[in-house]
Amino acid sequence: MKKLVYVFAFSLIAAVSMAQTPAAQKIGYADVEYIFSKMPEAKQIQSDLEGLQAQLKKQYDTKYNEFQTKLKTYQDNANNPNIPDAVKQNSARELEQLNTNLQKLQEDSQAELQKRNSSLLGPVQEKVGKAIEDVAKENGFSLVLNNQISGLDVILFGDEKLDVSDMVLKKMGVNPAAEAQTTPANNTTTPKKQP
Numbered sequence: 001m002k003k004l005v006y007v008f009a010f011s012l013i014a015a016v017s018m019a020q021t022p023a024a025q026k027i028g029y030a031d032v033e034y035i036f037s038k039m040p041e042a043k044q045i046q047s048d049l050e051g052l053q054a055q056l057k058k059q060y061d062t063k064y065n066e067f068q069t070k071l072k073t074y075q076d077n078a079n080n081p082n083i084p085d086a087v088k089q090n091s092a093r094e095l096e097q098l099n100t101n102l103q104k105l106q107e108d109s110q111a112e113l114q115k116r117n118s119s120l121l122g123p124v125q126e127k128v129g130k131a132i133e134d135v136a137k138e139n140g141f142s143l144v145l146n147n148q149i150s151g152l153d154v155i156l157f158g159d160e161k162l163d164v165s166d167m168v169l170k171k172m173g174v175n176p177a178a179e180a181q182t183t184p185a186n187n188t189t190t191p192k193k194q195p
Helices: 002-020 032-038 040-077 085-138 165-171
Strands: 027-030 143-146
Touching (some): 032 040, 085 143
């Protein structure tokens, strides 16, 4: 909902500023996800994140299997009259602690993935942002919009002549005509329409 409010506010500000400016403004748009998918860094970032995710999953699975084994033992012994109640209570407390540790491990893993994602993508986002700014200045664009923000289409219609994505890639030294790569966001191929 916040994103929708931001998009609406941004659109309103852009419309008001265009209405108040007597001179015609040149507006373009870029598909940042497409730009990122064409960058050489994209594959390495995706590989690094997948490696970390696999490592964290392996740690979690090990702890989860330990919990399941102890839970099964506890359930098998719960109705056994030969096992003292104190041992059963101790096993129940141990299971509760293991469950708490599992939840914390999952939260910590998600936080670590987000931190690594930010640290890897931060420099790339800055690089793309700088290239978009340079392209906009060099080509006289007053405003360059992102084609999508968090999966929401910001540009509902745009003349392909106003799409600066390939210019941004060229500015960064990336050949936009190269075969489409797998995008890290959803592991699907994103073909780009050529004007």
